Amino acid sequence: MEDMLVKPQVNSDEVFKLLEELFKEPVERIEEAPTGKIKRVYFFQYKDKKYVIRFSDNDMEFKLEKYVQETLQGEKFPLPNLLYSGIYNNFYYAISEKVEGKPIHTLKEKELKVAMPSVMEALIKLHSIDITAYEGYGWLDYNMKGTFNTFIEFLQCFFSEDQEGFWQGWYELFKESFLDYDIFSKLYEKMMELAEYCEGRRYLVHADFHYNNIIINNSRIEGVIDWGKVSYCDYIFDIATLILEFPDYNLLEEFHTFYKERKFDTSNFIERFLCAALCNSLDGMRFWAKLGRQDAYKSILDNILIILNKYDVTI
Structure with a gap:
């Protein structure tokens, strides 16, 4: 199912513009993450916390992640907290906390x-x-x-x-x-x-x-x-x-x-x-x-x- 998707073309300037609209204060240290053939991923920092924004031409993965997050609510499961999701320039995006390790x-x-x-x-x-x-x-x-x-x-x-x-x-x-x-x-x-x-x-x-x-x-x-x-x-x-x-x-x-x-x-x-x-x-x-x-x-x-x-x- 994933294999039908194409990696979105989203550059760092576009990412900065989107994050500027979403967050009240400036974000810092925007950098692209090395990823596979499906998603475009960037790391960034906001108020001393690190986050990840992912872009895809399909929102199925983000819906699945939300489904698992809601189903496991209350359980101590190591699923990064999904904070935002939406559409930007015909691509779907999701923002979650960055996992360190x-x-x-x-x-x-x-x-x-x-x-x-x-x-x-x-x-x-x-x-x-x-x-x-x-x-x-x-x-x-x-x-x-x-x-x-x-x-x-x-x-x-x-x-x-x-x-x-x-x-x-x-x-x-x-x-x-x-x-x-x-x-x-x-x-x-x-x-x-x-x-x-x-x-x-x-x-x-x-x-x-x-x-x-x-x-x-x-x-x-x-x-x-x-x-x-x-x-x-x-x-x-x-x-x-x-x-x-x-x-x-x-x-x-x-x-x-x-x-x-x-x-x-x-x-x-x-x-x-x-x-x-x-x-x-x-x-x-x-x-x-x-x-x-x-x-x-x-x-x-x-x-x-x-x-x-x-x-x-x-x-």
């Missing part, structure tokens, strides 16, 4: 282990949100309903040949890049075979729970950002994303014990994890193939093959 992917093993309890507590609060009022699986629509009737439909659509935006024509990668059709197809088939274990399990998931999106400060999770991929599916997908970030740290058993002790459904935990790990890996493989990064592609492929071998799964 280090992205989780920069942590050493010892730092990660100290911070992990707070990360797990944050995740389980998210996965405990009651979504029984909303139907469906996969990406959310403007009514906060899932856009697919079943989880398997969602998974099939995610990797379908017919795509728009960033993934339009992605099957050409099998001919024009190092993306290997045979191995990709075998991994896809195994993922779909395991998908039955995830069917019927509906939780609110962040769906991009790793890398720069988890900010750690003083050995605790300080903020979870980038809510553009929020979905309804098995909570194991958030866990798998984080575990694949740190493949050598043996986190799966810790998560299994943690969720089981808190009375979550942990049946077929390994099968569900493998389905999510395959989905994440296949998406990463095609992404790096599109960007021409064979080293990153090979690293992901090697890692998922090691995981499958560890659990005696043949493809």
Whole structure:
């Protein structure tokens, strides 16, 4: 869904003009943040506090963020406070408090282990949100309903040949890049075979729970950002994303014990994890193939093959 969007063209002078209209006193230190292909992001300071303003050509992420913020009201969840949102020059914008700290992917093993309890507590609060009022699986629509009737439909659509935006024509990668059709197809088939274990399990998931999106400060999770991929599916997908970030740290058993002790459904935990790990890996493989990064592609492929071998799964 995000991949259909285009990064807005908004310069610092325009940002200053907008902020001048919104705030009673002058803002300071406006600087553009390094971001991906979807949003334009600037940092700024107002009355000795730091803030972030994000621009997008679609307001869905900001609506999702507001939905999560309102749903978790009263809970101690590390979601940056969303202060303003609106439209400027045909682009949507949102202003929130800036989270200070280090992205989780920069942590050493010892730092990660100290911070992990707070990360797990944050995740389980998210996965405990009651979504029984909303139907469906996969990406959310403007009514906060899932856009697919079943989880398997969602998974099939995610990797379908017919795509728009960033993934339009992605099957050409099998001919024009190092993306290997045979191995990709075998991994896809195994993922779909395991998908039955995830069917019927509906939780609110962040769906991009790793890398720069988890900010750690003083050995605790300080903020979870980038809510553009929020979905309804098995909570194991958030866990798998984080575990694949740190493949050598043996986190799966810790998560299994943690969720089981808190009375979550942990049946077929390994099968569900493998389905999510395959989905994440296949998406990463095609992404790096599109960007021409064979080293990153090979690293992901090697890692998922090691995981499958560890659990005696043949493809």
